[in-house]
Amino acid sequence: MKSPPSRSTDTVVSDNRTFFVTLGKHIAQRRKDQGLTQQALAEQLGIAQQTVAHYEGARLRLPASMLPQLARIFGIGVDTLIGESSQSKSKHGLAPKLQQQIERISRLSKPKQRFVLGRLKTMLAQASR
Numbered sequence: 614m615k616s617p618p619s620r621s622t623d624t625v626v627s628d629n630r631t632f633f634v635t636l637g638k639h640i641a642q643r644r645k646d647q648g649l650t651q652q653a654l655a656e657q658l659g660i661a662q663q664t665v666a667h668y669e670g671a672r673l674r675l676p677a678s679m680l681p682q683l684a685r686i687f688g689i690g691v692d693t694l695i696g697e698s699s700q701s702k703s704k705h706g707l708a709p710k711l712q713q714q715i716e717r718i719s720r721l722s723k724p725k726q727r728f729v730l731g732r733l734k735t736m737l738a739q740a741s742r
Contacts, residue, residue: 634671635696641669643687643694646710657686688716 644654644665651669655662658679667673675683684691689712718729 630671632695633674636675636694637669637671639694639696640665640675640683643683643689644669646713647687654686658682688713688720 644651649657651665652662655665658665664673668675680691680694684694687694718726721729
């Protein structure tokens with residue numbers, strides 16, 4: 614006969630559940646921020662749309678092996694995706710949406726980066742007049 618779980622096991626299970634609920638919310642928010650549907654994200658990941666819905670709702674546990682791929686799609690680090698980046702960075706660093714755009718620009722080819730930078734410089738010069 615199986616003995617009842619210890620108090621520490623209950624805490625681990627609770628912490629685990631909280632982690633996956635939070636992760637699901639982060640995924641849903643990042644997906645929406647990028648204007649992606651669950652179907653579009655599912656296609657990029659090579660999984661069914663229902664699976665994305667289950668990850669976002671914490672009804673399924675996202676495999677750890679999928680974290681780097683999701684982070685790349687969203688243009689963020691895995692630590693940010695799982696909610697482990699320090700609060701001090703977001704308070705004193707770039708606003709999250711701006712940081713995300715910078716990361717997206719950094720993945721462009723060099724000519725496209727130069728084009729975007731040129732546009733940005735023009736827009737900033739006009740805004741500061």
